[in-house]
Amino acid sequence: MKFIVSSAALYSHLQAVSRVINSKNALPILDCFLFQLQQGILSVTVSDSETTMQTSIPVIESVTEGKIAITAKTLLDALKEIPEQPLTFSVDSATLEVTVTYQNGQYSLMGQNGDEYPQATALSAEAVKFTMPVDALLTGINRTVYATADDELRPVMNGIYFDITQEDITMVASDGHKLVRCQVLDAKGSDRAAFILPKKPANLLKNILPKEQGEVTIAFDERNAVFELGNYHMICRLIEGRYPNYNSVIPKDNPFKVTVDRxxxxxxxxxxxxxxxxxxxxxxxNIKPGSINISAQDIDFSTSAEESLPCQYSDSEMSIGFKSTFLIDILSNISSAEVILELADPSRAGLIVPVEQEEGEKLLTLLMPMMLND
Known part of the structure; x- marks a missing residue:
């Protein structure tokens, strides 16, 4: 097996898929990139046994086809130091020795038999299939992934819930304290369907989607989902179980509405x-007509702070407590210049929505309050 490839093209693709590899793997071969050369196209596969990602790189020249597994960390570290130039990979099929020749020198390393690399499972014949714009999927993941939980007792909360209807696709994430619902209006399915995408593949998509354009094709069955992009192909295990009815926890009538600069x-x-x-x-x-007073104190250390901001509000005065880290997270993941806080009373969840929704989406976030002592 022998081929010539651009060092920059190879490094950027390897770097993008290398995030799949776990720091500790049960199978040593999962520490490797699987290189497969067929008809002048080099495909690189990585897997952690639950998520498998493949990317294709056109080669400048190829002589013989074949497959080889190469230790990922060694290869990435070595390629990082090489400026853009053609690299020649030569693989001895008998000894599995890999020689990488570049302008001023060469690397030699041992590969592993590519046939031993685990194969990704195929979807069942009943798999549901739909497409959505790449930027819509990226926006949906960016809007929701931060709100997913790390809950061993309720694994269904540890991913993004895709609720597919014939009108739109809704992406939901919640950790029990905060909830994000992002309706993607530019995409829809042919039938009602749903799946829960785990956090790791969601973050992998978040990293590769900015490099892609056009449409992403998504297919899924009860256990796995496949994401087909121009240069990348990902198959991942889904979280099995029933996602809670997210619409039932969203309060319908919040009479107090506060508009403030985000x-x-x-x-x-x-x-x-x-x-x-x-x-x-x-x-x-503490919200009054025309102003919002933000205060905090730590009784143990006798510290306190308060600050006032102008806001648009004309109802009676009210106070509500929130966990500051959660509120900052939510506000940081909204792109509108102004937001509306929709509140009812200090014990009920507050809604935070953008004043101006992005084109093609409808975003709503919910945050549970914390009890105030006074």
Missing amino acids: ASLIGALRRVAIFSSQASSLVKL
Whole structure:
């Protein structure tokens, strides 16, 4: 097996898929990239036994076809130091020795038999299939993945729920304290269907989608999902189980609506939260017509802070407490210049929605309050 490939093209593709590889693998061969050369196309496969990703790289020249597994860390570290130039890979099929020749020298390393690399499972014949724009999927993942849980007792909460209807595709994530619902209006399915995408493959997609354009084809059955992109192909195990009815927890009638500048509110929260209790990160929002007062205190250390911001609000005065880290997370993942806080009373969940929705999406976030002592 012998081929010539651009060092920069190879390195960027290897770097993108290398995130699949776990730091510790049960099978030693899963520490490797699987190189397969067929008809002038080099495909590189990586897997952690639950998620498998493949990318294709056109080669400049190829002599003989074949497959070889090469240790990922060694190859990545070596390629990182080489400026853009053609690399010649020569593989001795008898000894599995790999020689990489470049302008001023060469690397030699031992490969492993590519036939021993685990094969990804195929989807069943009943698999559901749909397409959505690459940027819509990327936006949906960016809007929701931060709100997924790390809950061993409720694994269904540890991923993004895709709710597919004939009108739109809704992506939902919640950790029990905060919830994000992002309706993608530019995509729809042919029938009602749903699946839960785990956090790791969601983050892998978040890294490779900015390099892609056009449409992504998604197919899934009860156990696995396949994402087909121009240069990448990913198959991953899904989280099995029933996702909670997310619409039932979203309050329908929140009479108090506060419009405030998003960036100013984030800045004030970050400054004031420094003085909140380290155990709770509680900040108190005291809302009056025309202004919002943000305060925090740590009784143990006798520290406190408060700051006022102008806002659009004309109802009666009210106070509500939130965990500052969660509120900052939510506000940081909204792109609108202004947000609306929709509140009912200090014990009910508050909704945070952008004043201006992005084209093709409808975003809603929910945050559970914290009890105020006063």
